Amino acid sequence: MNRRSFLQTSAATAVVAASGAAARAADPLKVGFIYVGPVGDMGWSYQHDQARLAVQKEFGDKVVTSFIENVPEGPDAERALTQLALQGNTLIFATSFGFMDATVNVAKKFPKVKFEHATGYKRAENLATYDARFYEGRAIQGTIAGRMTKTNKIGYIGSFPIPEVIQGINAVYIHAKKVNPDVEIKVVWAYTWFDPAKEADAAAALISEGCDFVLQHTDSTAPQAKAQEAGNVYTFGQASDMASFAPKPRVGSTIDNWEPYYKLRVQAALDGSWKSEATWGGIGTGMVGIGEITDAVPAEVKAEALALKDKIAAGSYHPFTGPLNKQDGSAWLKDGETPDDGTLAGLNFYVEGIKAELPK
Incomplete structure (x- = not known):
């Protein structure tokens, strides 16, 4: 070459x-x-x-x-x-x-x-x-449910007994109890993230026990449909707005953004x-959104819920603020004390007052 x-x-x-x-x-x-x-x-x-x-x-x-x-x-x-x-x-x-x-x-x-x-x-x-x-949004839902329930029975459909789900159940109960000392929470475990038939059955079981609010940590709209069928039961959209069921039974929602x-x-x-x-x-970073609270919620309750949202977003209030005890009555958080993220990430117990048994 x-x-x-x-x-x-x-x-x-x-x-x-x-x-x-x-x-x-x-x-x-x-x-x-x-x-x-x-x-x-x-x-x-x-x-x-x-x-x-x-x-x-x-x-x-x-x-x-x-x-x-x-x-x-x-x-x-x-x-x-x-x-x-x-x-x-x-x-x-x-x-x-x-x-x-x-x-x-x-x-x-x-x-x-x-x-x-x-x-x-x-x-x-x-x-x-x-x-x-997610527990931040549950605190707001618990406030609304505690104020509005006529039966004093709130139902919760759990997916699996893992910390993020347990956080939500506790947050709902704590904040419902703050505004309504007579409230109780009943839990049905579906052992699935998405199964409309199982979710509908879980909702039906809670409604049959007298729950007039049904919350969920599962993914389908089946509980909304079951509540709509019952006629006198309220729900919240889970993960997305589920607005097709507004203004009732879906009266609000947590939105994963x-x-x-x-x-x-x-x-x-x-x-x-x-x-x-x-x-x-969380709410403050925009990762947890709060969907429209409908007119089925009384104006003063809506205002109270939105004020709580603003306090959580600003960091001036933590949904788990003591004094709080564990379900067995032993001390968990002192007055004004809040848990660190590691404690919350491993949460494996109900707070005092919840009568449901937590699966092992």
């Missing part, structure tokens, strides 16, 4: 290499999500998917998002996460508590992939966690600033 042909060949190679590098630089960030329920559940998974769509709109061709819905917690979650990683997703969100161990395992196998796990507590160099202070967090973390992955950290946001 003479010098001229060598230079031509080298120049051509350089052009190809440069164009290849440019193409690689322009490759979109692939972001994957797994959901425990269907995107149409109008609750938990729906809200996560709405945030995914907002990410896609915000970043345009800089990202490509995908999701796998109806993923059972356990081995199926590990397979779904592995599938997303093998498909080239380099940022993956696992959006249910029971995905925790599966996410830990898959993160070990794919150290160059960034993983985010919702509501869990296990982290690694390439695994972050994020959660919302994941959009700002997802945008922040995708931007961090794009600009190289992503790192493993734990995030726990």
Whole structure:
């Protein structure tokens, strides 16, 4: 090869290499999500998917998002996460508590992939966690239910007896009791996040016990429909607004707003600033939203609930403020004392006054 042909060949190679590098630089960030329920559940998974769509709109061709819905917690979650990683997703969100161990395992196998796990507590160099202070919204719901109940019986559909659910039950009871000393709370465990039939049965059981408020930490609108059928029972939207059941039985809601967090973390992955950290946001950060309180709620009760919301958002009031005892009567929090986040994250008992038995 003479010098001229060598230079031509080298120049051509350089052009190809440069164009290849440019193409690689322009490759979109692939972001994957797994959901425990269907995107149409109008609750938990729906809200996560709405945030995914907002990410896609915000970043345009800089990202490509995908999701796998109806993923059972356990081995199926590990397979779904592995599938997303093998498909080239380099940022993956696992959006249910029971995905925790599966996410830990898959993160070990794919150290160059960034993983985010919702509501869990296990982290690694390439695994972050994020959660919302749902109990803050429950305090507001407890205030409304305590003021409005005619039977003095509030029902609660629990998914699984894990800390975030126990926090909510306690917060509802504490704040209902503050405004109505005669109130009691009854709990039915559905042992599912999303199963409309089981959720409807749980709601029916609570209504049959005289509960005229039914709250839930499950994902479907089945309890709303059951309350509407009963005619004299109130509910709150869970995770999303569930506004199709307003103004009654749904008189308010807690809304999980994941959009700002997802945008922040995708931007961090794009600009190289992503790192493993734990995030726990609430009303003050906008991660927990309070939906419209309808006119079925008396004006003075609505004003009281919104004032409580403002105090929580400002940080001037904590829903778990002593004096508070554990269910067995032993001391938990002294007058004016509040728990640290570690204590709340491991909460495994009911507060004094709740008569229901907590499953082990």
